[in-house]
Amino acid sequence: MQKFTNTTIDPQGLHDRPTGEKGKVKIVGVTKCPVGVAHTYLAAEKLEKAAKELQYEAKIEAQGSQGNENELTPEDIASADYVIVAADVAIEGKERFNGKKVLVLPIKDVIKDANGILQSLPTRAHTY
Template structure:
């Protein structure tokens, strides 16, 4: 499955990058193609491309603040959670993403 995400915390330092790392590690371990953009105090890093977004099965937004560029995900399935969920339970979050994608697929 292809997953894209955005991580952003209130301070834009620690939780942003921890959430990114936890999601990417859990995603790769589960065999998913995952890319997570960070939005923090030093701006946007690992910015997602339009192609990555277009090819994604689902978008995970792990944010405690309003993210920039949310309109890029218009029409995509989105799961939005606080960064704390991505940090503490990245595997469960990815399992939920798979469930959401599979539910949508079975409705077709």
């Protein structure tokens, strides 16, 4: 379980939130499209890029046609502030996110505006 050490304002200054030792928002996510090819990987890439721009830590699992890539560990999930599930079909292992703040949305939304999605997590994510 993550130990919270202080409180900071998020990059947009909208919400107080507890932070870990590094003081960064930590995001984990899963992307999956029906075919498991282009959109799965494009959405993962968009989330990683947006997280870097916002100075968030992110690890995104892509559940593609060739299997799962960049698979999330229990430690990754436990230390995450938020979970994003960007999928148009059922993902594998959704029970891993029980008790976490999760945002589930269509993959096209992430491809269109990953930055906006990440910034909206404090108000849109709900405990799973």
